[in-house]
Amino acid sequence: MRGPELESYCSLADGWNVTLVEGAEALAFARRDIVPDAYVCALDAEWDCTAAPCAALVQLAFRLRSGGREVLLLDLLKLPTHEAHSFLGDVFRNRDVLKVGYAFVGDLRAIDAALGGVASVQPAVDLASLHRVLAVRGLAALPPAGQRGLAGLVHAQLGCTLDKQLQCSAWAERPLSAAQVRYAALDAAILLDLLDAFAAAAPPHRHPLACLTPAAAKPRLVERGRDALADAEQRGGETGPVEVPWAPGDAPRFVCDANLEGLARQLRMCGLDATSTPSGGPHTQRFLVHRWLVDAAEREARLVLTTDKAFVAMRYTRACFLVAAPDKKAQLAQVLAALGIAVPEGRLLSRCAACNGEFGPRPLRPDEVADSGVPLPGSFTALQPAERRRTLRLQLQALSAKGFGKPSVAVKEVTKNKPHWEVERDLCPCSSDRKYADCCAPYLKSKAVAPTPEVVMRSRFTAYVKQVPQYIVDTTHPENPAFGGSANPDGSPSSSLLEDADATCRKVAFRRLNIVRAHAPELDASEAWVTFQAWYRVVGQLGQARKGGPKEKRMDEVSRFLRSPDGRWLYHGGEVAVNGAHKADGEWAEPSS
Numbered sequence: 001m002r003g004p005e006l007e008s009y010c011s012l013a014d015g016w017n018v019t020l021v022e023g024a025e026a027l028a029f030a031r032r033d034i035v036p037d038a039y040v041c042a043l044d045a046e047w048d049c050t051a052a053p054c055a056a057l058v059q060l061a062f063r064l065r066s067g068g069r070e071v072l073l074l075d076l077l078k079l080p081t082h083e084a085h086s087f088l089g090d091v092f093r094n095r096d097v098l099k100v101g102y103a104f105v106g107d108l109r110a111i112d113a114a115l116g117g118v119a120s121v122q123p124a125v126d127l128a129s130l131h132r133v134l135a136v137r138g139l140a141a142l143p144p145a146g147q148r149g150l151a152g153l154v155h156a157q158l159g160c161t162l163d164k165q166l167q168c169s170a171w172a173e174r175p176l177s178a179a180q181v182r183y184a185a186l187d188a189a190i191l192l193d194l195l196d197a198f199a200a201a202a203p204p205h206r207h208p209l210a211c212l213t214p215a216a217a218k219p220r221l222v223e224r225g226r227d228a229l230a231d232a233e234q235r236g237g238e239t240g241p242v243e244v245p246w247a248p249g250d251a252p253r254f255v256c257d258a259n260l261e262g263l264a265r266q267l268r269m270c271g272l273d274a275t276s277t278p279s280g281g282p283h284t285q286r287f288l289v290h291r292w293l294v295d296a297a298e299r300e301a302r303l304v305l306t307t308d309k310a311f312v313a314m315r316y317t318r319a320c321f322l323v324a325a326p327d328k329k330a331q332l333a334q335v336l337a338a339l340g341i342a343v344p345e346g347r348l349l350s351r352c353a354a355c356n357g358e359f360g361p362r363p364l365r366p367d368e369v370a371d372s373g374v375p376l377p378g379s380f381t382a383l384q385p386a387e388r389r390r391t392l393r394l395q396l397q398a399l400s401a402k403g404f405g406k407p408s409v410a411v412k413e414v415t416k417n418k419p420h421w422e423v424e425r426d427l428c429p430c431s432s433d434r435k436y437a438d439c440c441a442p443y444l445k446s447k448a449v450a451p452t453p454e455v456v457m458r459s460r461f462t463a464y465v466k467q468v469p470q471y472i473v474d475t476t477h478p479e480n481p482a483f484g485g486s487a488n489p490d491g492s493p494s495s496s497l498l499e500d501a502d503a504t505c506r507k508v509a510f511r512r513l514n515i516v517r518a519h520a521p522e523l524d525a526s527e528a529w530v531t532f533q534a535w536y537r538v539v540g541q542l543g544q545a546r547k548g549g550p551k552e553k554r555m556d557e558v559s560r561f562l563r564s565p566d567g568r569w570l571y572h573g574g575e576v577a578v579n580g581a582h583k584a585d586g587e588w589a590e591p592s593s
Helices: 024-037 081-093 105-115 127-136 149-158 178-201 221-225 227-235 258-269 286-300 309-314 328-339 385-401 409-415 441-445 453-466 469-474 497-507
Strands: 016-021 038-046 057-064 069-075 098-101 124-126 253-256 273-276 303-306 320-322 493-495 508-518 527-538 553-563 569-578 581-583
Touching: 016 024, 016 178, 024 038, 024 057, 024 069, 024 081, 038 105, 038 178, 057 081, 057 178, 069 081, 069 178, 081 105, 098 178, 105 553, 124 127, 127 149, 127 178, 149 178, 253 258, 253 286, 258 273, 258 303, 258 328, 258 453, 286 303, 286 309, 303 309, 309 320, 320 328, 441 453, 453 469, 453 497, 453 508, 453 527, 453 553, 453 569, 469 497, 493 497, 497 508
Parallel strands: 016 069, 038 098, 098 124, 253 273, 253 303, 303 320
Antiparallel strands: 038 057, 057 069, 508 527, 527 553, 553 569, 569 581
């Protein structure tokens, strides 16, 4: 692809076979004869620049173990949508084929817009990110590319000029011209030449992604290509991390990512210093969260605990540990065992001090409460002595319920049927054990963007409790069957999603939430899942008073989330079970008699 002179234009090298795939028969041939023999695939997409990104053509450049080189141009305007969706999903999920792109988040979003939620791409290398990492490492064999995107990178690395004149041509018109076909094929194929240039500049021992190249191709290149991930998993597995940032004899200190807030609380209950990434605010984009974790690790000598394999594999810091256990108790056991930390019984706490305040050395007497700083009613000083004593007694009972001995019967009777966020008014309803103002309030009030699917799920639950139906609408994916609202038996619309959400807020009293498992999406993933349990009551029905009030029900759901083109996670739907009986989305179990 390199021309004879420095300023010559790049051209498709000899040996590439270009196929325009317009029908199911050509797609079946590619699935049968090309994909099984491939070890690396470069990905690109083209769309009409005058409209919102929606892919009209997808280019896949394959290198085969048998020595062949194939470029498939998938015409999404002619191929059956389900056939193209299935084929690309198989390629994207195929762990035997390394996927290569250049800033291909935009390409994946355009493909999603054309076909719907296509599977996440793995394993994958983004050449833009790889170039930045290698440039930071200061490799002498890696000349700077300036700020001219892919064309600048090609010119710097390969010494030829990539002609981008057809980038904004009419990709939605058919038939495609011969020049468009050549341009599209070259745009994908040249990415593999760039990958070879990076491999030559960065030996495998300098960066883990360098071994993810065909320069060291074997009959099973993927076994070499998985070394980076295997190395990351080993560093967070049974053998523990490579190094810890604290000095010998110092107390361990940890910083957890957003998916491990439960683990951070467990560590604090063991008397260990643990913090977690802030939610909302500026730390919503993934690279900013990574930067915040690295800064905390270096500034405060903390060990990063994360579920993000990409963060560990990129080796932003050596002081990191990959947590693989599914729940917070198992995660705590994994971290303590891997680091050899023994927790004396005397350091164990019944509740997290950071979430609930520091405990005093002993319970307070009623006459000491007024001077203890415990919040009292504003009119306390105006109460009669008998009422004042009763108020102090209730405050003491409240302290008792927060860790100072067994709560009294009176406290039990008052609180046993109330959700935790009604007993402690400042707690968030999403059961995170965090204050509402620091947890879900920024998303419901200030329109902050929830950074993960789990945070979206928690904030949606809180929106039902706080009766903010507009937030339910804003976080629902347009492809959700309920997005269009409800319909009458004759098919005519009866209510909008906003009206349905408002009715649910008024008729369903949500009590508490338990996140069973939150799938941590890979870098640039387009879908993720959250498994949760929610307890609720259907209120305002006839006969409830006679039957002793509404019965509490439990709903179990595996929810699916899709990433929108602007990067937000939206609720797409899920499989629901109410007390073991599966129901369609939006249905609620009636109280049992």
